[in-house]
Amino acid sequence: MRDGGRISAAIEILGDLEVRRRPVQDALKDWGLTHRFAGSKDRNAIGGLVYDVLRRRASLAAIMGAETPRALVFAAYALMWRRGLEGLVAACDPEDRHAPKAPDADEAQRLSAGMIPEEAPDHVRADLPEWLMPSFRRVFGEGVVGEGQALASRAGVDLRVNTLKATREEVLGLLEGLGAAATPWSPIGLRIAAGEGDEKAPHVVSELAYKRGLYEIQDEGSQIASLIAAAGGAKTVVDLCAGGGGKSLALAAALGPAARIHAYDNDKRRFGDILDRVARAGADSIAIVEPGAGDPLARLDGTADLVIVDAPCTGTGTWRRRPDAKWRLAPGALDMRVRQQAEVLDRAARLVRPGGRICYVTCSLLPEENEDRIAAFVGGRQDFSVADASGIWKEATGTELPDGIAVKVGGGRALRLTPRRTDTDGFFIAVLHRRG
Structure with a gap:
């Protein structure tokens, strides 16, 4: 395929997303199945265009004065891909029957200027959903636009x-x-x-x-969360929301064969290929605990040195990799996640022994899912305190603490990693000690 056909395909897929409101991976897969002439390089380019549009949908629409798939793809190709107006016009070759029509006069003028209007609000400049701006501004203040722009970049x-x-x-x-x-x-x-x-x-x-x-x-931020959880050692570990096992595998390597890691998830479908991953890694210290009748973890209550809670969350910190989720997230989903986080923290508290610890982790940047949950948890319990995670950083990583990532909460300090400040996905990490 030539670039004109790739542009047309991206426009078609974004139109499908508008109508059917489904995950972008599903739309890309279905397009590939019905257009088998497209090679892997073609599918990669088309997917790249679609993802880049979703990363910067709000600001691209402001530049173009329109939010149509055509306008957004034209802007992504000309501006984000640095092809310029001249390159876009060349791609829209009228002799290429798969190419879209060339930019009209208004589109050409806007692409030549390539500027977000001065009157555009911060949520547009930051490429963030407007309804979430109070939460993001509460965390980042005047730096919210820069943080949003970093969150709208590509990740390695x-x-x-x-x-x-x-x-x-x-x-x-x-x-x-x-x-x-x-x-x-x-x-x-x-x-x-x-x-x-x-x-x-x-x-x-x-x-x-x-x-x-x-x-x-595994994203570097997730690696750091695992290293901080492992700092200080542990023999009995529960990975309470193990999913595909990424953090269990990291903990198995960090803690060595003397540790026993119980990987549990309340939905066994989330385990995915965890058994293959454990075998490939040679992580013999991991035991998979399947959900079932009753409470499969009850026998471990009060025994764990470490419970890692990779809590269910909105995933706002992963928007570089999953930009379609940014525009599909709704307030009801946030409310549901907050309830689930409170429940999983309560379950973790029953598992950890006196003198042990919980490492609470989210891939979210929203305070409702992070410091608010930790403050509420320790506020209702006298047997837990928030450790100074910033003090654990150097032990875990061997590096100096980056500026601006420490978060005061509950008498201690948690950590907030962001694409702008640490060049990682967005993560929140808090360590909670249970008093002996």
Whole structure:
């Protein structure tokens, strides 16, 4: 396919999303199944255009004075992909029957200017849903636009070296040809930088090093959360919302074979391919606890040195990778997540022994899901206190604490990682000690 056909395909897929309001991955998959002539490079380019539009939908619409799929894709191709008006006009070649019509006079003028109108409100400049601006402004204040813009950028591919099988230096050598580099904060992380335009990210799961279990795909922020949870050691661990097992695998490597990690999730469908991942990693210390009749974790009540709560949340911190979720999130979903977070914290409290700890983690930037939940939890209990997670940072990472990520809550300090401040996904990390 030529670029004109790719542009038309992106316009078609975004139109489908408007009508059917479904996850973008489903729309892209269905388009590929009905257009089998499109090769992998074509599908990658089309998906890249669609995702970039969703990352910056509000600001692109302001530039174009329209929110139609055509206007948004034109703006993404000309401005985000740096093809310019001239490149867009060339792509809209009238001799290419798959290409859209060339930009009209108004579209051409707007693309040439390429400017967000001065009167555009902050939620447009930040590419954030308007209804969430009070929450984001409460966290970031005058820096909200910059934080939103960073959250609307592309993310690289982050890998966690499996130290049960290899060192970072060994895996760096194996992936040198892919452009892998050491992550700035995690001592066990690698990053392959995000490409521009239609540049394709390397297929890291096809590498023999991956098949041998030498690394896992895991955002650096998630790696840091696992390292902070593991700091201080633990023998009995419960991963209460294990899902696919990313943090269980990281904890198995960080804590070593002497620890026993009980990976549980109340919906077994979320386990996905966890058994294959555990086997590939050689993480023999992980035991999968399936949901079932009664309470499968009851036998562990009051025994855990560490309970990690990767709490269900809105996922606002992952919008670089899942930009369609940004525009589909509704207030009711936030309310539901807040209730679930309170419930899972209460369950964690019954599991942890006196003198043990809970590590509460979300991939959210919203205070309602983070410091509000921690403040409410410790406010209602005299047996838990908030540790100074910022003091654990250096022990866990070997680096100095970045500016602006410490969050005062409940007499202690939690951490908030963001794309702008740490170049990671958005994460909130709080460590709660149960008094002995």
